[in-house]
Amino acid sequence: MYKIVGTIKDVKGRCTAKHKKGDIIELSGHDSGGLCGFFYHDIFPSIITLQFGGTFPWSQNPDIVELECPDRSNVVKIELKRIR
Numbered sequence: 001m002y003k004i005v006g007t008i009k010d011v012k013g014r015c016t017a018k019h020k021k022g023d024i025i026e027l028s029g030h031d032s033g034g035l036c037g038f039f040y041h042d043i044f045p046s047i048i049t050l051q052f053g054g055t056f057p058w059s060q061n062p063d064i065v066e067l068e069c070p071d072r073s074n075v076v077k078i079e080l081k082r083i084r
Contacts, residue, residue, distance in 0.1 A: 001051055
């Protein structure tokens with residue numbers, strides 16, 4: 001298993017969970033790290049993929065994936081990074 005760190009890269013609008021650009025969050029399949037529950041639920045499959053060594057065919061770096069929250073009016077972008 002690998003450690004997964006999420007970095008908030010951008011916030012467009014007003015995040016109701018108060019996430020801010022630059023926030024760093026440690027995540028796992030067992031710990032949301034304080035990330036908004038809706039966002040955590042949406043990116044959970046990607047967290048698990050990285051945590052257990054999987055990759056994404058569209059990602060140029062196998063250890064990093066960028067995702068956006070499901071709130072299209074107040075978009076928060078996060079970068080998930082696997083720490084080897």
